[in-house]
Amino acid sequence: MAELTDLSLLEAAGALRAGAISSTELTRACLDRIEAIDGDVSAFLTVTEDLAMAQAEAADQQLRTRSDTPRPFVLGIPIAIKDVLCVEGVPTTCGSKILEGFRPPYTATSVTRLVEAGAVILGMANTDEFAMGSSTENSGYGVSHNPWNLARVPGGSSGGSAAAVAARMCFAALGTDTGGSVRQPAAFCGVSGLKTSYGRVSRYGLIAYGSSLDTVGGMARNVADLAPIFSLMAGHDPLDSTSVADAVPEIHLNGADLSKLRIGVPKEYFIEGLQPEVETAVRAAIEAFREMGAAVREISLPHTDLALPVYYIIAPAEASANLARYDGVRYGPRLGPGLYPEDYFVTRGELFGAEVKRRIMLGTYALSAGYYDAYYGQAQKVRTLIKGDFEAAFQEVDLIACPVTPTTAFGIGAHGDDPLSMYLEDVFTLPANLAGIPGLSFPVGFDSEGLPIGMQFMAPHLGEAQLFSAAHAYQAATSWHTGWPEL
Amino acid sequence: MTRFEPVIGLEVHAELLTQSKMFCGCAVVDPTFAEPNSSVCEICTGMPGTLPVINQRAVEFALRVALALNCSIAETSVFARKNYFYPDLPKGFQISQYDLPLATNGWIEIQDASGAPSTKRVRIRRVHLEEDTGKLLHHEQHSLVDYNRSGVPLLEIVSEPDLLSVYQARQYSLALRSLLRYLEVNSGDLQKGVLRFEANVSVRPTGSEELGTRTEIKNLNSFRALSRAVEYEIDRQTALLRSGKPVVQNTVGWDEGRQVTVPQRSKEEAHDYRYLPEPDLPPLHVEAAWVDRVRAALPELPAAKRSRFMTEYGLSAYAAGVLTADRPVADYYEAAVESAVESENETLPLKIANWLSSDLFGLLNEADIEIDQSNVTSEALVRLVSMVENGRISAASGKTVLEVLFKEGGSPESIVEERGLAQLEDQASIRPIVDQVLSDNPDQLAEYLAGKAALSEWFLGQIMRATQGKADPAAARAELDAALLDLDEIQSSR
Amino acid sequence: MALTIEEVRAIARLARLQLTAEEEERFASQLSDVLDYAARLREVDTSEIPPTASVLPMSAPLRPDEVRPCLPREQLLASAPDSEGGLFRVPRVLELEP
Ligand SMILES: [Zn+2]
DSSP: OOOGGGSOHHHHHHHHHTTSSOHHHHHHHHHHHHHHHHHHHOOEEEEOHHHHHHHHHHHHHHHHSOOSSOOOTTTTOEEEEETTBOOTTSOOOTTOGGGTTOOOSSOOHHHHHHHHTTOEEEEEEOOSGGGOOSSSTTOTTOOOOBTTBTTBOOOSSTHHHHHHHHTTSSSEEEEEOSSSTTHHHHHHHTOEEEEOOTTTBOOTTBOOSSTTTOOEEEEESSHHHHHHHHHHHBSOOTTOTTOOOSOOOOOOOSOOOGGGOEEEEEGGGSOTTOOHHHHHHHHHHHHHHHHTTOEEEEEOOTTHHHHHHHHHHHHHHHHHHHGGGOSSSSSSOOOSSSOTTHHHHHHHHHHSOHHHHHHHHHHHHHHSTTTTIIIIIHHHHHHHHHHHHHHHHTTTOSEEEEESOSSSOOBTTTTTTOHHHHHGGGTTTHHHHHHTOOEEEEEEEEOTTSOEEEEEEEOSTTOHHHHHHHHHHHHHHOOTTTOOOOO | OOOEEEEEEEEEEEEOOOSBOSSSOOBOOOTTTSOTTSSOOTTTTTOTTOOOOEEHHHHHHHHHHHHHTTOEEOSEEOEEEEEOOOTTOTTSEEEEEOSSOSEEEEEEEEEOSTTOSOEEEEEEEEEEEEEOOOEEEEOSSEEEEEOTTTTOEEEEEEEOSOBOSHHHHHHHHHHHHHHHHHTTSOOOOGGGTSEEEEEEEEEEETTOOSOOOOEEEEEEOSHHHHHHHHHHHHHHHHHHHHTTOOOOOEEEEEETTTTEEEEEEEGGGOOOOOOEEOTTSOOEEOOHHHHHHHHHTOOOOHHHHHHHHHHHHOOOHHHHHHHHSSHHHHHHHHHHHHHTTTOOOTTHHHHHHHIIIIIIHHHHHHHTOOGGGOSOOHHHHHHHHHHHHTTSSOHHHHHHHHHHHHHHOOOHHHHHHHTTOSOBOSHHHHHHHHHHHHHHOHHHHHHHHTTOTTHHHHHHHHHHHHTTTOBOHHHHHHHHHHHHHHHHHHHHHO | OOOOHHHHHHHHHHTTOOOOHHHHHHHHHHHHHHHHHHGGGGGSOOTTOOOOSOSOOOOOOEEOOOOOOOOOHHHHHTTOSOEETTEEEEEOOOSOOO
16 A cells, blocks of 8 residues: 555545554554654644544544444544634634634534544644735744745645645645635645635634635545535534525535536636636636536626725725734733733734734724725625626526636745735635635646646535536546645 | 703613523623623633624514614614724624614603603614623722623613703603613613613703704713713803803713713724624514514503503502502502402502502612512502501501511511501490590699690590500590590589 | 825724834835725726625524523633633723723
8 A cells, every 4th residue: 555645535534444544543644744744844833643643543443333324534534724713722823923822712613523523633734824815924933835846835825724735744624715715725736625605614613804705615635535524514503693504415526417517717817917827727627628518608707807906805804803802811922011002002013914914904994984985885885796797607607617826836935025916816716705606726737847727616606516526527537636746 | 141951862771681692602690799700601702713693582672672662673784893992892893783773763751840740752763782891890000801791782772862951861761771671671770780871961052953062971870870970061061161162072981989070082082983794693684573573572661551550540640650660569559459459449549559659668668679579468568558448457557567567478467466456446445545544644634624625635645655556546536525525524513 | 095104003003003113114005005906996886786795695593592501711711811810810901991
């Protein structure tokens, strides 16, 4: 047998069920690999070795016990958690100094559901501070590196999760996606990443950034591996008032009839600035779908160019309120002269990073007296138009196919101190968040430097099943997802 | 000299008597007994990642109040974040309602002048739901934060500036308190801070239609503070205007110790609350059927009860007001009248009202307890009043019986029996006492017989004293007169 | 539109952020860039368009009024920078309640 860490999640699950391997062995293999290579990648902020081994032993117990009910695929499978999802007793920092030392007294619903199904938690994966960023360079605890080229960013904000999956330190990882934070790093790292529909997976325990946009998602080495993660996490949660009551569809990976599939290709997503190799690879992948029987047509999402300004008003506005609780009273460090309200200013001024402060300022401004209507109010209205674009498009097509990012992974430090140019990295991923629809990013090629290229499918709200079957059909016919970086 | 009149609007914050908090399952606890931070969780302390879920009963209680205040209920209302920093506010924002509140445009009737039957209608601008904050305890060098109160459902009731005197402001606040207690949504216990007031006060030349510059008085936690603070502000503003100085719009606090208002911040540094719709809560839809159910289940409200008591029981406006201010009192009174229904004495309801509002209230106040904690059942009170009315005991004895009942409970009849308080009505029992008094006071008797007729009153007093008030005064007088007449005749026949 | 240093200071004050002079300068220019970029939103005619606060066409779910177990106080205070006798300890708060 090859290295245990080279198995896919479903292969490992099969081996566990067959008794060929134990979860303890599998978990130990992951921990060893983290030990060996994470010094170079820096995907993890915290490795929960003791917790992981205890969970692995519990999983092995279960695996040894005869059971008539089918075992969850994740039973005994080591996974990583983006460090914005609360795990009881485990340092959860959001990549921020302001949450240093915070150990939540409760666990996020999405994580709980996986843990209850027997998943093993290896640790907390690096993220841009409070998920604000596209590179993990904004983490308060150092940048993560792209396993395909350590001088490149892994993307962000769920960069640690993507890097950990790509570097085979875990079999899957949870991420969150507010403006592309699962799909973009998945594309940069050559893994498959799912952004779920807004309301599909509970946000309870997801430390909020932009509450009307935040979603929990997952990353794995292929689309099939993502299916059990999605199926377990999804579903109504009474603790989240925005969690939908709709039943979670069964994911049928095989036997999709692509001849009935209508794919729309939005012309607004093939713009100046799109790296030619990315366009070529994405168009080739779309062509592959046509060859497999799908009907492909060009569509228009006319308000696409407004998504970025809408996002960069709405998300910071919500963030400015969401991040008001970090005041050094109940958790996290407190700095300052020991006076009120000076300590508030010093604590927040010193412990938030530059990008977080910028977005808090932007959001505070957009909500302040005299500016609300011009910025926040107007952004909410334009959001309606963007959502309407998708609703109209999905009258005619089942899925929308487009690039995930304008370029492949950029170099660490490439955007310097130019936030606006960094924001432009999210231009293809933001619209799905504004519309609340699901998106799936999967590898469709490499550029001349050997960096992965991703394509995304978007589906109507709650249309995850369609994403899975189409993307899986592609992966069944191609092998872009099977390679991995040498480390 | 120009005369000025005040214009007052009140914002009332009322905690709702739900079992659990507004957005989490923590118990709503009595702050006087609960250990600090003993009823808190990750949600009401604003831990990262937590989310609110609305308490249905809080909405229902709010609907009760809004309907009782004759408001229109919004089919869709929206929760909003009110952003400001303060250590007792764990999320850095308060979940409240802003441009789309639960209810708007209502009114309540208040008594306009003391004892008068005339009423004034005060318009209610809005009623909305929000969450309470935690509590700060201040020390010399530091402050301590307790989040037990954080997240307790809070109802904000905002009046239009319709109140034109301190008296009206007080009547309005009393009427609201009474209403909230009737609806069983708030204990009305101001000392525990479950009901708090903020007053917007301005003055203007009498007759003017325009509103003057207003100040907002925060943190008024008693009716007394409300009246005093509003009065102070009216005087202060009037004095300013009289001397030609402008009133500065600002927020002031009431300094209980010094009995003055203190400026907190002026308009320039006013807070910018940066309201935004709460993204963690979809809009609240209240179905018409739900509103109808709540409306149908509303109890008879104080104003309606007051007028019914006046017409049905012949009570004065004042007495009806007193007996309907509190639902337990009104219920007690009605139960009493109900149990007296057999009586042919049509004035009994009136008499019961007197005994209740003067004598029993006095005892309740003294003992500082509520009527439903008292030993005196409504039935016992009726039997007691009936005994006084039919002359079985004297009014004075009645008070004694009530005191015993209040202290020890039991039945009024057995107390009368045990203590021998029944009136001496028959000649046989009174005559010997009359004879005794006359023979014990030969000097006074001699004077009487010599023509000092006024002494008969003195003798009557001696008799009443000798019987410890048990003698029926009419019967005693008859016996005394008879005895004196006898003596008179004996003397003249000599 | 360019934000002035004074505006940046006012926003930072509202947001309770202490900024260095260098940060004030930098944020003034960076935030101005973003706001300039966002200015294109104002060119869109939205007079007939309702705002989208949430993408979900749902009504807020209501929870039965039931008491659930609270958090043990030790757990609540475990991450606090300072506490005393079961309460969170903060510098003496002088300003009255906002
Ligand atoms: Zn709670």
